[in-house]
Amino acid sequence: MDVATLPPEVQEYIYSIEEKADKAVRAWENRYASLEEQYKLLLLQKFGRKSEKELLEERQQFLFDSEESTPPEQDTKDSTTVIKAYQRKKPGRKPIDESIPREEVIIDIPEEEKQCACGHTLTRIGEETSEKLHVIPPKMWVERIVRPKYGCKACEGSGDEENPAVRIADVRPAIIPKSIATPSLLSFIIVNKFIDHLPYYRQEKRFERIGIHISRQNMSNWQQAAFEKIEPLIERLKEHIHSGPVINMGETPVQVMGESEKKNTSKSYMWLARGGPPKKPAVLYSYRETRGSRHITDILNRFSGYLQTDGYEAYKTALAGNADIIHVGCMAHARRKFHEAAKASKKAGSAQEAINKIKKLYAIEGTLHGKELSPEQFVAERKALVEPVLEQFKEWLEKRSLQVPPSLLLGKAIRYTLNEWPKLVRYLDSPYLTPDNNVAERAIRPFVVGRKNWLFAGSPKGAESSCAMYSLIETAKQNSVNPNDYLIKVFELAPSARTTEDWKALLPWNIDP
Template structure:
């Protein structure tokens, strides 16, 4: 209502009522304005989340999966992929003013073909001039003064041969064995031992087909087709069943490996999807999992693959009972315990990604440190840059995490001792981590929780205590890249053979991947290792032990 001087009452009480009424009305209007602005803010956040989700889906459908940018994109100012070179590769420290990884000046090697190994047999093929041209115009014969040679790589397809195992029979023609009835009339050598009993396939053949499948990702059905072209008729089921039979001889060694591995003080664990048919109580379309565990046995890196029907890490409960038996005091480990854990003794460290099943398993294991992965944290922000390359916050934190990796590269290049590495992390890495922590706490209250930035910050905050552990333990990697690299051969193979036909086959596959990947780590040809192992068992049948794991070349 409108008011003027003439319409106002002269009574003071009435005037006060009007003032109070108008004031309350103004307060209501302001409250409605606040509510409207809040509703508008929430609508804008929701719109932003939807647009963000649309962009992420576009990236999934049409974008590439690599986190590396091409040189053209770098030249155009798009953020580099600073971390994938990480500590396993030489990653120089980034400049403060640049988002791109600087390259050290160095003398470039001359380009040229790498020579073929000396152990390859050489066959000389002579290309000579005709005899008629070996006479000079003066009439004198030409003398050979030298030669030019070049090498070309040749290959002979796999040579198939048949082993004929002969066991001579012996008998006495004079008495025909009647002189001693306790002895056999005919003597013959005992049936020779086979790694796969009563199989028509030799140990060398089995080593070859197993290596083809688990090292070269060539499934049995393709091998069957290749053999058929050579005139050999073998069914896929024969190869599969024989491989399972061979694994029965190897399983004690795998079990010993598992026990010894969990005496290590530092493990990395990861898992990936596997489809297994004919699992009890499960549909054939349901998911199972292949777990990969990396640690040290006798100071040598060892990888163990393990099949489980579910993604729950509960199966590790019994295994962890052996973990870190060679434990040290906290001061010896140089580790500080987060979240109020006991500080008297530490069994060891398990490093994983952010999967919650590990948290459920390890939260009650007070003497086991659960470390996180900086690369997983960084990846969340890098995904934002795929959608919005100019996002300043994502650019900043990716660059800061990149500095942590640059410090690790410096430690690797300098071949620092554990004490020196720890000192470097405390003096340099800790400052960077502190900057990230301050930035995270400020930004997390400013962004929509369901936006990409909100989710990335939420993941970072949730993993924060685990991400700090590396600062106090120089042996700890920044990330789980090593064990993720161990998973890749399995993932490549899975694309070709798609599924395991039965749980026994999945278990055998895990065992073969374990042996073959460890042979690769040791610098040994997987085929040669398996062939020699099988032949050794046939000469001396025994319980295979951990001592027969692949040993690094030179040991």
């Protein structure tokens, strides 16, 4: 039947039905594509590579994609490719560190073989050397402290309290009084747990194998006692973080037992703040029962400067009306969403194109950091190079946002990036900012790795003391100080610290392990 022969009102009705049917079909197609992407992404997250580095196969897929997945745009204005200098690594085993003690063993031929067939004595003309590494299990010893007592046999004392009849030397201040734990033992246990991720029950078994009996409960109690002694140092660390121009923040879940009015299976959160003067960075872990914005306000109390985070909405809520803090976004989180879209979608061309545009920003950043520029020169040159790239990227995002359904992973990545855009470009204003929040991500990673081993914190107090230990260890690492040596020195000097200046002297950049 020819629709054109029907009355106009019937034609209009038929066309409206067809239009609705087309919209319904497109909606179901988008829904199917979205579910297919989610399914593929879940498979990749569970079984695939988690690295965001490109694979050859991922690049090759553009050979077979069509339409939306056309190869990324090429910049025809500049065909010059800058390649960083590369030094090929020498193959073979790396030499053993010269700081490790050497014991020379000479393997010589017998004396009778040092005579030549002609009758002359052989002369040493050289030598061949090789090195082998030996290991001695952890060496432990007991320090037996003897304090002689002295008394007067002629009298029972003068009654003067300053000159008693029986006299003995004072006990030296200890991080844990009346305990067998020394600074070195305590540091050894803390480093094993918070750097090597060995829970206390595993350490208990290790000690038993060498004939020492230290229960996991004792180790936990020592950790708590040490934390209570060094709390003023953690406060100085927080003050130091607030003294810098930038704070990077992040958070990750943690399971804590024994929280009031909460199930043991519920989530709590470990918050991280990294800041301080650029050449003396510090890291502070903070345990909180929730992920609420009030914790951000508490951690940033009286701070003024730049705050760089991911796109979590609680940061926006916490900073509302705060003119002293400028919120900066994270380009790595935007890139990650495009990377997920590229991995999960059949047509990954547009996602890869966005990734390539973001790569240009990092290439410029790397080039500028390789130059010797003053802070003012760095900011000016970075703006001149980066702003055109950002402008082109934003135009591309706005154009693609009209073409890609928002339910698809690519649509979500585009929408996230556009929503975060004002914060993403603020890094241009300060030489102390980078395009991303990766310094916080890297600082929180040791905690995430450790969590896979010890699984949960036994109590809120245990979570707080763990925060303190992680804070000291990661701050030492950020300042190229050996964490074990640093903790030994802190545990040695903390019992004698009294004033604020005493505690400041125990910060990693002020101490000589």
